[in-house]
Amino acid sequence: MENGKITVWINNVQEVYEDGVCYLDIARQHQRDKKYPIVLARCDGRLRELHKTVPDGCHLEFLTTESKAGHSTYARSLVLMMLKAIYHTVGDNSLIDRVGVHFAVNGGYYCTMQGKVKLTQEFLDQVKNSMQELAKAALPIEKKTENTYEARRKFNEYRMYDKSELLRYRRASKVNLYSLEKFEDYFYGYMLPDTSYLKHFDLKLFLDGFVLLFPSGYEPEKLPVFKPDLKIFHVQKESMEWGARLGIPTVGALNHYIVHNKVKDLIMIQEAYHEKKIAEMAAQIAASPEKKIVLIAGPSSSGKTTFSHRLSTQLSVYGLHPHPIAADDYFVNREKTPLDEEGKPDFERLEAIDILQLNQDMEDLLAGKTVELPSFNFKTGKREYKGKYKKLGKNDILLIEGIHCLNDRLTNRLPKASKFKIYISALTQLNIDEHNRIPTTDGRLLRRIVRDARTRGADARRTIEMWPSVRRGEENYIFPYQEEADIMFNSALIYELAVLKQYAEPLLFSVSPEEKEYEEAKRLLKFLDYFLPIPSDSIPNNSLIREFIGGGCFDL
Numbered sequence: 001m002e003n004g005k006i007t008v009w010i011n012n013v014q015e016v017y018e019d020g021v022c023y024l025d026i027a028r029q030h031q032r033d034k035k036y037p038i039v040l041a042r043c044d045g046r047l048r049e050l051h052k053t054v055p056d057g058c059h060l061e062f063l064t065t066e067s068k069a070g071h072s073t074y075a076r077s078l079v080l081m082m083l084k085a086i087y088h089t090v091g092d093n094s095l096i097d098r099v100g101v102h103f104a105v106n107g108g109y110y111c112t113m114q115g116k117v118k119l120t121q122e123f124l125d126q127v128k129n130s131m132q133e134l135a136k137a138a139l140p141i142e143k144k145t146e147n148t149y150e151a152r153r154k155f156n157e158y159r160m161y162d163k164s165e166l167l168r169y170r171r172a173s174k175v176n177l178y179s180l181e182k183f184e185d186y187f188y189g190y191m192l193p194d195t196s197y198l199k200h201f202d203l204k205l206f207l208d209g210f211v212l213l214f215p216s217g218y219e220p221e222k223l224p225v226f227k228p229d230l231k232i233f234h235v236q237k238e239s240m241e242w243g244a245r246l247g248i249p250t251v252g253a254l255n256h257y258i259v260h261n262k263v264k265d266l267i268m269i270q271e272a273y274h275e276k277k278i279a280e281m282a283a284q285i286a287a288s289p290e291k292k293i294v295l296i297a298g299p300s301s302s303g304k305t306t307f308s309h310r311l312s313t314q315l316s317v318y319g320l321h322p323h324p325i326a327a328d329d330y331f332v333n334r335e336k337t338p339l340d341e342e343g344k345p346d347f348e349r350l351e352a353i354d355i356l357q358l359n360q361d362m363e364d365l366l367a368g369k370t371v372e373l374p375s376f377n378f379k380t381g382k383r384e385y386k387g388k389y390k391k392l393g394k395n396d397i398l399l400i401e402g403i404h405c406l407n408d409r410l411t412n413r414l415p416k417a418s419k420f421k422i423y424i425s426a427l428t429q430l431n432i433d434e435h436n437r438i439p440t441t442d443g444r445l446l447r448r449i450v451r452d453a454r455t456r457g458a459d460a461r462r463t464i465e466m467w468p469s470v471r472r473g474e475e476n477y478i479f480p481y482q483e484e485a486d487i488m489f490n491s492a493l494i495y496e497l498a499v500l501k502q503y504a505e506p507l508l509f510s511v512s513p514e515e516k517e518y519e520e521a522k523r524l525l526k527f528l529d530y531f532l533p534i535p536s537d538s539i540p541n542n543s544l545i546r547e548f549i550g551g552g553c554f555d556l
Helices: 023-035 068-090 121-136 148-157 161-170 232-243 251-260 263-286 304-317 355-366 440-455 461-476 478-486 496-507 519-526
Strands: 007-012 013-018 038-043 046-048 061-065 094-107 108-115 142-147 173-178 183-184 202-206 211-213 293-297 322-326 371-377 382-390 397-403 419-425 431-433 487-492
Touching: 007 023, 013 023, 013 038, 023 061, 023 263, 038 068, 038 304, 046 263, 061 068, 068 094, 068 121, 068 173, 068 183, 094 232, 094 431, 108 232, 121 202, 142 148, 148 173, 161 211, 161 431, 173 211, 183 251, 183 322, 211 461, 232 419, 232 478, 232 487, 251 431, 263 304, 263 487, 293 304, 304 322, 304 397, 304 419, 355 371, 355 397, 397 431, 419 478, 440 461, 440 496, 461 478, 461 496, 461 519
Parallel strands: 007 061, 293 397, 293 419, 322 397, 419 487
Antiparallel strands: 007 013, 038 046, 038 061, 094 108, 108 211, 142 173, 173 183, 202 211, 371 382
């Protein structure tokens, strides 16, 4: 720095500014080069909020609402503005016991409100009008560091008891709070500089709660059509309510249980709940003898393989003989694999499967014929036949697992009456606190990081690098068909993140600051820091989490 000036590099171009300049000042000069609003800065590979001062000699990059981090920042700041507007509209804070921000629905967040205020669309319209006024006023979202003890005192005073409980188990003596016109709250993640950025949102009354709608990262200035997927919603809501009945709706409550109770009891309760759900599915299938093909689909790291084994065990109770079949064994030979936009093999597409052969084999099995089933050699990229013959008896049933199994195009020649479709996913039932939700994708990513390191020798950096591609495949080929399922199963375990913590943290710490995946690794480490650890020695060997941490009884 010379003569009160600093030098920064933006897109490899050197620029000079006054010492003390903030990221926002520079962002305004570069906004013309961006299609969407700049909401964050990346300084030397690390994310920064726009109100912070720019250091000398840094390499600078700006993120818009189109980026993953930018989209999350928009959503998080919108929640703060919504909460401010709710309390302003009600007028008397004592009339509200709790506002809960829960899981994702239809591109927004499902929320609930408890207290003496009647939740109606008219009330939500008043809140929306208040939010619009706050956005027009361009009010600053201010950040300050508070003593943790003082922050807990404040949140008890504000009747935000979940936050107070969460901070009770934080090692840090300081905590960052955000305020909007004297309304204070704690948020996990970055925030916008002011409310003027928050132009696109809506509030929709939905069942016994409401949905805060906002744009996706793909179309940051367009609200989605409000058309919620009801099946997946009810599974998520049931899981949320079950966690509340246990008295463990949040991370703070889980930590409290770990400290004051026998964790083994919680593990046994959760495992019994899973077993009950799987047994109910088996009973439903056994009661329909025409169902000869069970199709199982779900996103990455949902525990499909262990679930299939446990369902097989339960089906055997009814005298059925289950036979697992992996749809991946019907991959076309690698030279015939379709290519993606970059010219790379796209194994996620339906066309990567030999649909014709799969349907022919399944038809023949249903007709009572003997069929030689293939195995796919992933090393050679070839389908092989090694004498694996199968013929269905009266009590035999097929369990086909694969990402396309809910798409009727995969089994287009098989009679609908013979098929039973199951969708499985890990839908996290915990919140960090009442206003900070846990994305279900975070739980699945942590599962995959732990499993890939154990079974595939892949480090955390590699798994994080591949994750966006995995997510795109899920968005294109799994989620559009989830409502086609006859039944859904939530494989998330209420205790699992506290278990995964001890396995995932060393792997995440291996990602160096020089690597582009460091940003995501650091975010996950900060997230795991909220949890007290749970040892794995009390977890049964047939638990779904064993598929990821090891020690399971199934041959996976």
